[in-house]
Each structure stands twice: as C-alpha cells, then as structure tokens.
Amino acid sequence: MSLSSNIKDGLKDAICRPIGTYACEYTSSAALGKNCQAGILISIAARGHYFRVDRTAERVLRFFHSSPGTGTRLAAISLASLPDFEQAYLSFSWTPEEVTLYCSPRGIKSEMLMATGAKSPISFRIAQDGTVHQIGDEANQVANIRIYRDGQSLLAPTALETWASTLQAIEILWTGKSEMGLSFEVVQANATLSILVTGLESYGKTRLLELETEGIPGNWSELFLAFASKAMRESNRLEEIRAEATANSESIFVAVVKFANINFQNYGDIKRAYRSAYGIKLGEVGVDSQTLSELQTLIGYRHRIVHISPLLTMLNQDRVPPEEPVFANHQLADLSVACFNNVVEALHKATLMLRPPSSM
Numbered sequence: 001m002s003l004s005s006n007i008k009d010g011l012k013d014a015i016c017r018p019i020g021t022y023a024c025e026y027t028s029s030a031a032l033g034k035n036c037q038a039g040i041l042i043s044i045a046a047r048g049h050y051f052r053v054d055r056t057a058e059r060v061l062r063f064f065h066s067s068p069g070t071g072t073r074l075a076a077i078s079l080a081s082l083p084d085f086e087q088a089y090l091s092f093s094w095t096p097e098e099v100t101l102y103c104s105p106r107g108i109k110s111e112m113l114m115a116t117g118a119k120s121p122i123s124f125r126i127a128q129d130g131t132v133h134q135i136g137d138e139a140n141q142v143a144n145i146r147i148y149r150d151g152q153s154l155l156a157p158t159a160l161e162t163w164a165s166t167l168q169a170i171e172i173l174w175t176g177k178s179e180m181g182l183s184f185e186v187v188q189a190n191a192t193l194s195i196l197v198t199g200l201e202s203y204g205k206t207r208l209l210e211l212e213t214e215g216i217p218g219n220w221s222e223l224f225l226a227f228a229s230k231a232m233r234e235s236n237r238l239e240e241i242r243a244e245a246t247a248n249s250e251s252i253f254v255a256v257v258k259f260a261n262i263n264f265q266n267y268g269d270i271k272r273a274y275r276s277a278y279g280i281k282l283g284e285v286g287v288d289s290q291t292l293s294e295l296q297t298l299i300g301y302r303h304r305i306v307h308i309s310p311l312l313t314m315l316n317q318d319r320v321p322p323e324e325p326v327f328a329n330h331q332l333a334d335l336s337v338a339c340f341n342n343v344v345e346a347l348h349k350a351t352l353m354l355r356p357p358s359s360m
Contacts, residue, residue, distance in 0.1 A: 016046040016215040017356055018067075021093040025106075029086035031055050032079065032105070045132050048213030050124045053092070055079075063101040063117070065094045066124040068158040068210040069352055075101035075117035083108055096352035126213075127155040159207035163344050166199025170337060174330070183311065189328035190310050193302040196340045197265050200299075203344055204264040205257075207351060208273055212253055216354045218277040220256040226276035227260035227269075253277075267296045274347070278354060285346040294339045301326070 014020045030036045032055075042053040050066040059079045066072040073094075082105060091102040099117035104110075123135040127147060133155060136142040144165055147155040157165065170192050178184035212218055224238050232238075238256075245255035263269045274280040282292060301315040305328075316326045326332065 011042075011044050011051065012046040015044060015049045015051045015065075015094075018069075018214060018216070018352065018354070019095045021091065022051075023089070023091040025087065026090045027087045029084070032086055032088060033084045034059065043132070045126050045130060047215065048126055048210060049215075050126055050132060051092070052124065053090070061101070061103060063092050063099065063115075064120060064122070064124060065092075065099045065117070066120075067214050069160070069207075069214055069348070070096055071158070071160060072120040072123040073099045073117040074120035074122070075099050075115040077101055077103050077113045077115045079103075079105075079113075082110055085110075125155055125158075128152075129154055156206075159203045159210060160348065162202040162206055163199055166195060166202070167337070167341065169195055170333075174333070185330060186311060186313050186328045189330065189333045190305045190312060192333040193298060193305060193328075193336055194310075196336055197299055197302040200270075200340060200344065201264040204270050204273070205262070207348065208262075208277060209254060209257060211278065211351060211354065212251060215356050216278070216351075217356070218253040219279075220253040220277075222276040223253070223260060223273065224256050226272045227262065265299065265302075267292075267299055278351070280347070280350050280354075282343075282347065285350040287343055287346045291339055291342055294335075295343050298336050298339060 011022055014022055026032075026041070028041070031039065031041055036055070036059075038055060038057040040052065040054045042051065044051045048068045050064070050072075052062075052064040054062050054064075056062065060076050061079055062074060062076045064072055064074050085105045085108045087106040089102075089104040089106065091100075093100045101115045101117070103113040105113075122137050123142075125133050125135060125145070127133060129149075131154075133145070133147070135145050144157050144161060145155060146153065146157070173188055173191055173195070176184070176188065208218070220242075221238065224241070225233060228237065237259075241255050241259055242252050244250075245252045260273075262273050264273075271282050274282065283289065304315060304318075305312050313328055314320065314325050315328055315332075316323050
C-alpha cells in the first residue's frame with residue numbers, strides 16, 4: 001500500500017498522541033489474498049511512537065503500536081479462513097490501556113473482525129536519528145538495547161525498561177549465597193537500597209524527558225523557574241537557553257533540564273520537576289502519605305550507606321532513641337522494593353494520563 005504524503009503527515013500527527021483512531025479503505029489483492037507473501041502494509045514513525053501494520057505468511061493481519069510509555073502492543077486478526085478478497089475497511093485505535101484492530105472485508109460474506117492487543121513479543125523503538133529498530137522476536141527476547149554512534153547515544157532503554165532492569169538486578173542479587181551469614185544479608189540489603197535509588201534516578205530522568213517524544217510538551221519555563229536561583233530568574237538566562245537550543249536544533253525542554261541539573265536521587269527535586277514540568281503532584285498520584293514518607297526515609301538510609309559504610313547494620317543509628325532500630329536485612333529489602341515500586345508505578349500511571357493541550 002502506498003500512502004499519499006498528506007495521509008502520511010496526518011497519520012504522523014495522529015499517532016504522536018496517547019489516544020487516537022485511524023481508519024481507511026484498504027485495497028490490495030497482494031496483501032489480502034490467500035496466496036500472497038508476508039509484507040509490511042503501513043509503517044509510520046513519529047517521534048517516539050511507531051505504527052505498523054503487516055501481514056504474515058500465515059495470512060495474519062497484525063497491528064503494532066509502540067511508544068516509550070506503553071512499550072509495544074500487538075493486535076492480530078487471522079484471515080486464513082476467508083476466501084480471496086482485495087478490499088477491506090481497516091480501523092486502528094490506541095490508548096495507554098489497549099490497542100484494537102478492526103477489519104471488515106469487502107465483496108465477501110464476513111462479519112466485522114476485531115482483535116484487542118496485548119504486550120508484543122516483538123518490540124519496536126525509534127532512535128534519535130529517526131530510524132526504526134526491531135528488538136527481539138517470538139523466539140528471542142532481548143532487553144536493554146543501547147546503540148551509540150561516534151560516542152553519542154542513539155537508542156537507550158525506556159524509563160519502564162530501566163525500572164524493570166532495576167527490579168531484575170535485585171532479584172538476581174538475592175539469589176546469592178555466602179558463608180558470611182548475617183554480614184552477607186546486610187550487604188545484600190544495603191546494595192538493594194543503593195540499586196533502588198539509582199533505579200529511581202534513572203527512571204525519573206528518563207521519563208521526564210521521553211514524555212516529550214510522546215507528544216506531551218513539558219513546561220520548560222516553569223521548570224526553569226523551579227530550579228533557577230533568584231539571580232538566574234531575574235537575568236536573561238532563560239532566553240539565552242531558548243536561543244541556544246533553537247540554534248542547535250535542540251528541544252528547549254531538554255536544554256532546560258540540562259541547565260536545571262536536577263538531582264533525581266532527591267525526593268524534593270523529583271517532586272518539583274514533575275510538578276513544574278507536567279503538573280503532576282506526587283502527593284496526588286494515588287500513593288498514600290505513609291508510603292511517600294517511607295520512600296524519603298529509605299532514600300536517606302541509602303545516602304548513609306554510601307557515605308558511611310556498605311556494612312552499616314543499623315540504618316537509623318543517629319536517631320535511636322527515640323526511634324526504634326531499623327536493621328539492614330531481607331525484610332527491609334522487601335519493604336523497600338515494594339515502596340519504591342508502588343511510587344514508580346503510580347507516577348508512571350499519572351504520566352500516561354497526560355494529554356496534549358489540544359486534546360484536553
């Protein structure tokens with residue numbers, strides 16, 4: 001199928017949004033017939049989004065939709081039981097929760113066919129240079145792909161992928177065995193806290209930046225005001241950043257994030273960054289205040305581990321009494337994983353609820 005430039009441009013604009021629908025009358029005996037070869041019908045990349053429709057050798061029509069925030073989802077309809085036909089009404093819809101494919105064959109007796117998508121074994125990602133990369137397939141699962149060119153990053157894991165790697169690393173850590181007894185458990189627990197804070201840092205920064213590629217513009221002026229000193233706010237620095245970014249064909253939002261030097265290991269910085277850039281308030285993402293308080297406490301424990309000793313056994317020794325002792329052990333590690341994961345999942349869900357200004 002050959003799409004006109006106008007249709008391609010319209011489709012690019014449509015798919016670079018978290019919710020959308022696209023419908024068309026599709027004609028191709030080579031794609032819809034019984035004896036045709038496998039091939040790609042539609043392939044459109046728009047910033048971080050990818051939209052693909054193809055047909056397999058088994059006569060399965062597949063609709064892939066990919067974005068950094070949702071990953072790649074697949075909806076598939078088998079045409080194997082149908083007679084030859086060459087025209088069909090096709091409709092595709094996508095939301096953060098699901099993707100749907102509709103196919104209504106023309107010229108033959110058939111009801112409307114429909115499939116709801118699920119997580120795809122094949123992933124598609126868009127690199128910084130706009131190229132599309134397929135990652136893995138039905139038989140081979142691949143994760144954490146990184147591509148560099150001349151020392152510059154072209155493709156890196158998404159925020160969700162970095163967080164999944166964080167949890168996987170902790171699972172691997174706790175499969176370790178040692179004859180050192182309690183000391184080894186202390187090291188495992190303290191390493192767990194360090195990994196969690198590093199994972200939160202990576203997730204927080206990556207998600208803040210990748211939202212722009214999903215068609216959700218970050219408020220760069222408010223972000224600047226939230227992190228700039230009084231002298232910077234009263235100067236012409238924001239206009240200079242904007243001009244430099246424009247001259248370098250760089251996103252103004254990305255340039256302001258670099259300027260702000262946000263510490264994503266700091267709860268206060270994360271809170272300010274998401275509130276100023278996207279209006280997301282951590283206290284209103286569906287996590288109770290006790291969990292948010294625990295998160296801050298656990299981040300503080302991690303800083304003590306890093307600056308005092310990875311063998312630190314009592315993590316709140318400086319506050320005992322009046323506090324009860326908190327020891328580095330497996331129980332604390334499990335609590336920490338649950339706490340961090342609850343916050344990340346709630347924050348991610350809140351980002352998926354964001355809409356471009358024109359669609360509000």
